Amino acid sequence: MNSILAHPWFLHFAVPLLTVVLGIYIKFVTRNDIHTPFVKEDMAFGLNVAITSMILFITGSVNIAHTATTTVDAVIRLKLEEKLMAVPWLLLGLVLGIWGVSTLVRKIGWKDESELNLFWGIVVPDIFGVVVLVLVVNWIG
Secondary structure, eight states: OHHHHHSHHIIIIIHHHHHHHHHHHHHHHTSOTTSOSOOGGGGOOHHHHHHHHHHHHHHHHHHHHHHHHHOOOHHHHHHHHHHHHTHHHHHHHHHHHHHHHHHHHHHHSBSSSSOBOIIIIIIHHHHHHHHHHHHHHHHHO
């Protein structure tokens, strides 16, 4: 089991795939049974994944900061402190990215009052969410 979890393909492929599948599944199973069982809006998981990635980034950064303050090895501490210098800028980038994509969805992502536009409302935010998730998982890993 450890060899599967430690393999780079698990981090780069399985984690994003499982996250996406679980997000779609949760949207599907929490819908009221009297409504349509599956709609294309269930595929709109991107912003949720991006927000989860931001929380993961913050948690990972706190863990890195804790390790940097408790490690005895000066070389490792220096590398971790250098990595921590980028945290405020990366966090700002995440916030601005999520804000920008959510504004994009609000302005041009809706076909009508209750239906998302396939490209601007679903595909673009989903690609953004998966890219952010992969980058964050790689950064904290």
